[in-house]
Amino acid sequence: MRDERACPPRVRIAVIGSSRVGKSALIVRYLTRRYIGEYHSNTDLLYRQTVPINGTPVELEVIDVSGSNLDTFPTEQIQWADACLLVYSVTDRSSFEYATDILNTLKKTPVNGSPAHGAAATTCMPLALLGNKTDLDHLRQVPTKEGQAMSTLHGASFSEASVADNSGDLYRCVDRLLTEVRMPQRTRKFSVTKMLGSLIGGTTNNNQATRGSMVACPRVPAPSRPPLAAAAP
Numbered sequence: 123m124r125d126e127r128a129c130p131p132r133v134r135i136a137v138i139g140s141s142r143v144g145k146s147a148l149i150v151r152y153l154t155r156r157y158i159g160e161y162h163s164n165t166d167l168l169y170r171q172t173v174p175i176n177g178t179p180v181e182l183e184v185i186d187v188s189g190s191n192l193d194t195f196p197t198e199q200i201q202w203a204d205a206c207l208l209v210y211s212v213t214d215r216s217s218f219e220y221a222t223d224i225l226n227t228l229k230k231t232p233v234n235g236s237p238a239h240g241a242a243a244t245t246c247m248p249l250a251l252l253g254n255k256t257d258l259d260h261l262r263q264v265p266t267k268e269g270q271a272m273s274t275l276h277g278a279s280f281s282e283a284s285v286a287d288n289s290g291d292l293y294r295c296v297d298r299l300l301t302e303v304r305m306p307q308r309t310r311k312f313s314v315t316k317m318l319g320s321l322i323g324g325t326t327n328n329n330q331a332t333r334g335s336m337v338a339c340p341r342v343p344a345p346s347r348p349p350l351a352a353a354a355p
């Protein structure tokens with residue numbers, strides 16, 4: 123059992139976005155300062171590392187929600203998390219629309235079917251919207267103003283960055299999101315153990331140059347729901 127007195131506070135972030143927007147590259151960049159050009163995975167990945175937040179060591183867990191299954195709303199991952207980072211590529215309008223759909227659905231639909239929990243899970247949850255790949259400005263499909271407007275509408279912070287170029291905005295975005303999480307963390311109504319089970323502390327992929335650890339999570343058996351577009355009234 124986790125000894126809360128001995129362990130640093132824990133913060134959990136879900137990184138969500140459609141395929142190829144740079145979620146894995148972003149997480150690895152944030153945690154290791156390195157850029158991994160090709161990292162394709164069709165399963166969720168969990169990263170764990172101790173990082174300083176405002177000078178205090180915090181155990182950071184980041185789930186990289188695979189973008190390969192966009193028809194399934196990442197309910198359990200969102201319930202698991204203390205905060206969500208929604209990533210799109212400024213060169214891919216459909217990825218912006220997916221991030222927008224997630225924000226809209228979070229606003230309209232309780233993530234576990236209960237209005238009370240939905241309110242708690244969404245209105246109290248810090249959100250950040252990040253447009254990646256600004257180094258490809260010549261291929262841009264999503265104007266900065268559109269991202270800004272969308273984030274304002276949903277009370278999310280907004281940034282644009284290039285993970286490839288190692289832009290400081292990426293670190294500022296994640297750091298801000300982490301500082302927005304209230305600590306000690308809120309009481310969970312959802313069993314994280316059920317989701318990640320014995321995987322945490324289990325198989326570690328040593329190919330990742332992290333000082334922490336990374337494990338693959340099986341696809342979370344979230345309740346099936348219609349595609350996002352069909353869910354909007």
Ligand SMILES: Nc1nc2c(ncn2[C@@H]2O[C@H](COP(=O)(O)OP(=O)(O)OP(=O)(O)O)[C@@H](O)[C@H]2O)c(=O)[nH]1
Pocket residue numbers: 139140141142143144145146147148158159160161162163164187188189190254255256257258283284285286287
């Ligand atoms: N030009 C450019 N390419 C990037 C940037 N960030 C990531 N990429 C590239 O985009 C591709 C996809 O990156 P990933 O990190 O695998 O994207 P992902 O969102 O995790 O993709 P899925 O695993 O399919 O969900 C890779 O070829 C990366 O090298 C960036 O800032 N600029």
